[in-house]
Each structure stands twice: as structure tokens, then as C-alpha cells.
Amino acid sequence: MTDQVMAAIDGSQFSEGVCDYAAWASLALAAPLTFVHVVDNHSQPPADTNLSGNLRFGARERLMKELSELDEQRAKVNREQGRLMLDAAKARAIEDGVTAPVTRQLNGTLVETLVELEKEMRLLVVGKRGETAHQASGHLGSNLERVVREMHRPILMVPQTFKRPENVMMAFDGSKTARKGVEMLAKSPLFNGVACHIVIVGAETAENRSQLEWALTTLREADHAAEGAIRAGEVETTLGEYQQEKAIDLMVMGAYGHSRIRHLLVGSTTTAMLRNSKIPVLILR
Incomplete structure (x- = not known):
């Protein structure tokens, strides 16, 4: 499907604003609305340089196996959290009057995934900052900075609370x-x-x-x-x-x-x- 309003959803405090502005844009443009959540499974591998000398024989292998299992569990939790966020975004958009919003959960890194999707977009809606917003109230997240630089579609950067533009x-x-x-x-x-x-x-x-x-x-x-x-x-x-x-x-x-x-x-x-x-x-x- 081409010519969509696409909204990037994460767990930040900006997600409700993203939902409402995306719904407003979808209705105003008479364009389909898609919510996207990107699950980044590219976890940093555990540093192993100091493990072998400090652990008994076999302990290092067990530790690495346990860390791998933890990564799998974390990825599963992230996917489930993302599905819940997408469901909530869809329900909110329907309340706002959007007929049939679509949700998509994709694996990858945020910027590269959005760049891959841009041919399907008419407009991208993103929050001013992402999930770490509470940690850096004055900093525009590096992901959003890269999105602004690399995308070739209009981008609507939104605050936490929706107000219909006048x-x-x-x-x-x-x-x-x-x-x-x-x-x-x-x-x-x-x-x-x-x-x-x-x-x-x-x-x-x-x-x-x-x-x-x-x-x-x-x-x-x-x-x-x-x-x-x-x-x-x-x-x-x-x-x-x-x-x-x-x-x-x-x-x-x-x-x-x-x-x-x-x-x-x-x-x-x-x-x-x-x-x-x-x-x-x-x-x-």
C-alpha cells in the first residue's frame, strides 16, 4: 500500500501525541494510516575479554549460554510490549475516527527500517524524542536526527499532547x-x-x-x-x-x-x- 501516513510508535511519553497527530493527518489527507513498531534485536554481544581468565572451566560457556537465553527472552518481551503498544495505538486511532488503521511490527534498526519503508509513505509522524526522553529532556534523540537527515518524505515531529492546528x-x-x-x-x-x-x-x-x-x-x-x-x-x-x-x-x-x-x-x-x-x-x- 502506498501513499500512507505512517507513525513510528515506541514506549515513550510521546506515543499518545504521535497517535493523535497521525490520526488527524490521516483523516485530513484521506490517506491510510499505519502504525509501525521496530524491534531492534541487534543486542551488543557481551564483552568476553575478561571472562575466560576469571571463570572456572565450563563456567564461561554456561554464562554465554545464559546470556544468549536472556537476550532471547528480552527480544520476546520487546516484541510483546510492541504488540501491546500497537494495539493501543490502533484503538486510539479508531476512537479518533480512523476507519481501519494498520499495525506492523518489524525487526531491525529504526532509521534503516523507516528508510526502507519511505516509498510507501506520504507522511511520517514521529515523537520529538524516543524512549529515553525522560533521560534527556533537552536533547533531540540521535535516531530522530538521523531520520531527519536521511528520509526523503515529509516528517511531522510532534509533542506529547495533540492540539488541532489553527x-x-x-x-x-x-x-x-x-x-x-x-x-x-x-x-x-x-x-x-x-x-x-x-x-x-x-x-x-x-x-x-x-x-x-x-x-x-x-x-x-x-x-x-x-x-x-x-x-x-x-x-x-x-x-x-x-x-x-x-x-x-x-x-x-x-x-x-x-x-x-x-x-x-x-x-x-x-x-x-x-x-x-x-x-x-x-x-x-
């Missing part, structure tokens, strides 16, 4: 791919009835004014309520201030060219913009 903001730099992003925003059923805001971070120049007017016209011709601004300053701070002023509840960004916004998304480290966001971020590819 005001969406797009960071815009006037580039060819940024203009394509505005066109995607204008025509996407995801944003029917949602007010759209376009923000250019830069100087108030004739070129930027022209780019902003083009973006607003494109959105208004698609029957969106649209407004925008050109503001000087640091990208993260400026967008954050606009978000607060206008009660923005979903941010749209793109991996554009070599602009400052691209460096926000695919620089050497995951950006503070994504780490600190309290609202969903839709990353257009």
Missing part, C-alpha cells in the same frame, strides 16, 4: 525549493481551514518584500487566510518570537539549498529550533 507558520527564504514548499502548503488538504503565516528572517528589502507577496498571494489564491512578516535577527529567536505573538501551533520548515534554514535542519548537530520546539514541526523534503 495557525501554521512557514519559515521562508525565497529559494526555489522554498517556493515549492509554499505551493505544497497551499494545496495540502492537511491545512484546509488553517490560517497560514509566512516569515522571512532577513532585511526589509524589495526582493524580500516581493518574495513575501508572492507567497501570500499563492496561499490566498488557494483560499487560505494568510499573513506574513519580514524580520531581522537570528533565525531561531526571530521565529520563536513570531510563534509566541501569533499563537502558532504548527511550524513548517524545509531542508532548503544551503540557506541558514537548511543549516538549522541538517547542520552538524540537531538544532535548538527543533530541540526546543513545544509545537509540531513539519519538515518538508
Whole structure:
């Protein structure tokens, strides 16, 4: 099945938000919804360098056998936990109005599995952080950072609690791919009835004014309520201030060219913009 909304489910506190935003997207896009749980059975092998010299003859072999059995038991528990999470996600999506959500449990590593599945996706929904979120409240998990870098489908990164978007903001730099992003925003059923805001971070120049007017016209011709601004300053701070002023509840960004916004998304480290966001971020590819 192609053209699905696909949601990655794990045991984190973000899973309910993932379920609800995925259900919202599935209904808005009239697209099938699939929940995916990836079981990573690639356990680190026990270090054996210090075992043989410290254990009696035969004890090392018994220990290695017991460790192997423990790994098998752990994998079985992980699979069962995953099935329970998938069942709960499916039930929640049905409550949200999705007719026939599908669940899939797959073995592998998260990033590689999602990359393999991306041909089936229209949109990927993920939590801001994974199962270790409570251990690193300010850190965007390395898995999600890699997903953002390696996927070629739109990614919706969501917080713990769902709020139906009413005001969406797009960071815009006037580039060819940024203009394509505005066109995607204008025509996407995801944003029917949602007010759209376009923000250019830069100087108030004739070129930027022209780019902003083009973006607003494109959105208004698609029957969106649209407004925008050109503001000087640091990208993260400026967008954050606009978000607060206008009660923005979903941010749209793109991996554009070599602009400052691209460096926000695919620089050497995951950006503070994504780490600190309290609202969903839709990353257009």
C-alpha cells in the first residue's frame, strides 16, 4: 500500500501525541494510516575479554549460554510490549475516527527500517524524542536526527499532547525549493481551514518584500487566510518570537539549498529550533 501516513510508535511519553497527530493527518489527507513498531534485536554481544581468565572451566560457556537465553527472552518481551503498544495505538486511532488503521511490527534498526519503508509513505509522524526522553529532556534523540537527515518524505515531529492546528507558520527564504514548499502548503488538504503565516528572517528589502507577496498571494489564491512578516535577527529567536505573538501551533520548515534554514535542519548537530520546539514541526523534503 502506498501513499500512507505512517507513525513510528515506541514506549515513550510521546506515543499518545504521535497517535493523535497521525490520526488527524490521516483523516485530513484521506490517506491510510499505519502504525509501525521496530524491534531492534541487534543486542551488543557481551564483552568476553575478561571472562575466560576469571571463570572456572565450563563456567564461561554456561554464562554465554545464559546470556544468549536472556537476550532471547528480552527480544520476546520487546516484541510483546510492541504488540501491546500497537494495539493501543490502533484503538486510539479508531476512537479518533480512523476507519481501519494498520499495525506492523518489524525487526531491525529504526532509521534503516523507516528508510526502507519511505516509498510507501506520504507522511511520517514521529515523537520529538524516543524512549529515553525522560533521560534527556533537552536533547533531540540521535535516531530522530538521523531520520531527519536521511528520509526523503515529509516528517511531522510532534509533542506529547495533540492540539488541532489553527495557525501554521512557514519559515521562508525565497529559494526555489522554498517556493515549492509554499505551493505544497497551499494545496495540502492537511491545512484546509488553517490560517497560514509566512516569515522571512532577513532585511526589509524589495526582493524580500516581493518574495513575501508572492507567497501570500499563492496561499490566498488557494483560499487560505494568510499573513506574513519580514524580520531581522537570528533565525531561531526571530521565529520563536513570531510563534509566541501569533499563537502558532504548527511550524513548517524545509531542508532548503544551503540557506541558514537548511543549516538549522541538517547542520552538524540537531538544532535548538527543533530541540526546543513545544509545537509540531513539519519538515518538508
